[in-house]
Amino acid sequence: MEQRQRAYNFNAGPAALPLEVLERAQSEFVEFAGTGMSIMEMSHRGGVYEGVHNEAKSLMKELLNIPAGYDVLFMQGGASTQFAMIPLNLLAPGKVGAYVNTGSWATKAIQEAQLVGEIQVVASSEADKFMSIPSLSDLQLPEQAAYLHLTSNETIEGTQFHAYPDTGNVPLIVDMSSDILCRPIDVSQFGMIYAGAQKNLGPSGVTVVIAKEELIATSPKTIPTMMRYSTAYKNNSLYNTPPSFSIYMVKLVLEWIKEQGGLSALQVANEYKAQLLYNAIDNSDGFYRGCAEQNSRSIMNVTFRLATEELEKAFAAQAEQAGFIGLKGHRSVGGLRASIYNAVPRSSCEALVQFMEDFRLKNG
C-alpha cells in the first residue's frame, strides 16, 4: 500500500510534532523500556515513570538554562487554568495584578483575574486592534503591584514581544504558551513562565510552569489544594496522578530539541521560516497583506489577509486540497494564519511559499 504523505501541518494548536518524536513514541508505545507495558499503564509512583518525569524536568532546566532558585512544575487544566491560579495564589487582598493587554489570550487572562481580585491594565494595544505590541519603555506599575502579567506571543493575532520590560522587584509573569522554547531567553528576568504544551512542547494535557521558588513555595490555605502552586512544588508535581503520557511526550520533544542544537539553533531555523513567509507576503504587490505591524510580527504565527473574504475562503479551500492544513485564521479575527512552531519543518514553509506564489499568479 502506498504510504500516505504527512500533511503540511500549520495548525495553531494542537500542532505539528516532530516526526522523529512520533516514530520514537511509536517504537516504544506497546512496551516501554522492557517493562512489559506501555508508559500509560504503569504507576506514576514507580521508578520507571519517575525517571521519565525527572528527565523531562531536568531537560527543561538544561535547555532554558534555568538558574538555581527556580523550579519546573507539570500542571493540568491548560494555560487557561493558570489564568485563575496566578491571581488565586499571588494576588493578596490590597494588592493589584498589573496586566498588559495585547490581544485575545491576554484579554482572557485579564477577565479571569478580574473574578479573583483587583487588577489594572497598564498597557494595551487595543486601540490598534491588537496588531502591535505596546511600548513598555515608560511603563508605570501601580505601587501595590503583586506582579506584571503579559502574553509573549498572541497566537491569534500573530504578534510577539521581542524584548521584555525590566520590572525591578515586581515579578514578571509571562504566558509563553505559543512561543516557549522558540529562542533562548534569560529566565532570571521572569518570576514565572507558563505554557500549555500543545503548541511547542508536546501533546495537550500538560502545562509547564517555570517559577521562582519564592512564588510557589507557600500558597494561601484558603484556596483548594489542587489550585495551590505549593501542592505541586512540594510534591514534585506528583501530588495526584500526573498526565504521564503527555509528560513522556514532552521529554521526547525536549530530547529532539537538544539534538537540533538547542534553542539558539531553533531560533535561527524559526527566524528563517518566518522570513520566508513574510517575504512572500511583502513581495506580493499587495496581494497578501500582513496583519501585524512589522516590528511586532510573530515568528510562530504568521497572520495575513487577502483583498476579500471570498478570496481568503478560496485560498484556504485550495490550500487544503493541496495538503496544507490549518491555514484558516481564528474564527474571532478571520483572515489566514500559518502557525510555524518549532516542529514545522522548513520544507513545509517552502512548499507554502510556492503555493502562495501560484495562487497569486492565478488570482492576482
Ligand SMILES: *Cc1c(COP(=O)(O)O)cnc(C)c1O
Ligand atoms: C493556546 C493558548 C492558551 C490556551 O491554552 P489551553 O492549554 O488550551 O488552556 C493560552 N495562551 C496562549 C498564548 C495560547 O496560545
